[in-house]
């Protein structure tokens with residue numbers, strides 16, 4: 443055994459001397475060319491190809507790098523041995539990342555791929571007076587050559603979508619109201635916002651378990667159904683009617699839905715809206731992935747009633763909870779007033795082309811006052827009775 447180790451050490455010594463002689467004889471450029479040739483030859487015969495996603499592309503941050511990092515963070519904690527943990531300002535969750543030189547396997551559309559996080563040190567230097575980081579970070583995707591053509595584009599699109607989802611979930615969500623009336627805030631927005639922190643979830647909601655499951659399935663199908671809505675149904679939106687006596691959990695259900703989907707909520711206060719163009723403007727200023735709540739729709743003008751009423755001299759709000767019957771009659775006669783029918787149709791009209799992935803929730807404590815003809819399933823996608 444001792445002889446074996448002695449021979450091995452001698453052999454290594456000879457190899458080192460040989461390398462020194464070769465390095466002295468052949469110039470570095472030749473060595474570099476030889477390595478490149480060897481690398482190319484290996485790549486040529488390998489069944490894999492490698493795609494580098496660098497953190498910095500020139501002097502700009504590469505969005506794809508950030509997206510890959512976020513995407514991998516969603517499942518890296520379950521399978522990687524070494525993790526890097528981060529938590530950003532205003533974030534409510536810890537992000538798990540792949541540590542330096544760590545790797546992880548993924549499967550997309552039946553194809554196995556591997557991601558490696560590569561961190562290399564290099565000399566710091568400046569470009570246009572701006573210091574660059576002294577290490578280069580990138581992700582390297584290893585994928586079979588035969589699969590590259592088929593899945594690479596769709597896989598990267600999928601990663602970008604997933605990363606956007608994760609970003610949204612980590613962000614503070616907002617509850618918007620149009621309590622500003624007709625005035626706009628400093629950014630020209632008609633909506634006023636506060637952080638949305640309602641504790642209600644489908645776990646805390648007292649509701650029939652079948653009903654709960656139906657609602658959750660419906661919401662999940664909605665969020666996953668972009669292609670279907672675009673091809674067949676039209677605008678990517680869904681309408682729910684929540685009805686039941688006051689205090690039966692309508693608001694809690696809306697909060698649970700928003701928490702389930704990680705959506706913002708817009709509470710449309712119709713008493714503050716004075717014309718259809720104002721309503722259109724408000725709806726156009728809502729963001730996608732949001733729930734638009736319109737409460738107490740039984741107070742809205744009945745269209746058949748409106749046609750019989752005299753015209754109002756001045757525009758009034760659509761409804762006024764405290765208004766007497768005579769005032770409401772005047773409002774009913776106002777051509778500018780919106781009807782329940784029109785409100786239901788708004789998402790289908792011209793506005794639908796610029797507003798996607800929005801959920802409309804209408805609530806009422808007086809279901810019996812609603813016109814049954816207006817509640818056909820084609821108009822209201824789901825009716826939920828709260829008891």
Ligand SMILES: Nc1ncnc2c1ncn2[C@@H]1O[C@H](COP(=O)(O)OP(=O)(O)OP(=O)(O)O)[C@@H](O)[C@H]1O
Pocket residue numbers: 646647648649686687688689690691692693694695807828
């Ligand atoms: N089904 C329910 N599940 C969980 N909590 C409920 C439920 N119903 C009522 N509550 C509780 O009762 C209170 C009132 O509920 P909520 O505001 O959701 O009712 P609502 O139907 O929206 O009332 P309103 O019509 O007056 O706005 C809340 O504190 C809520 O926690």
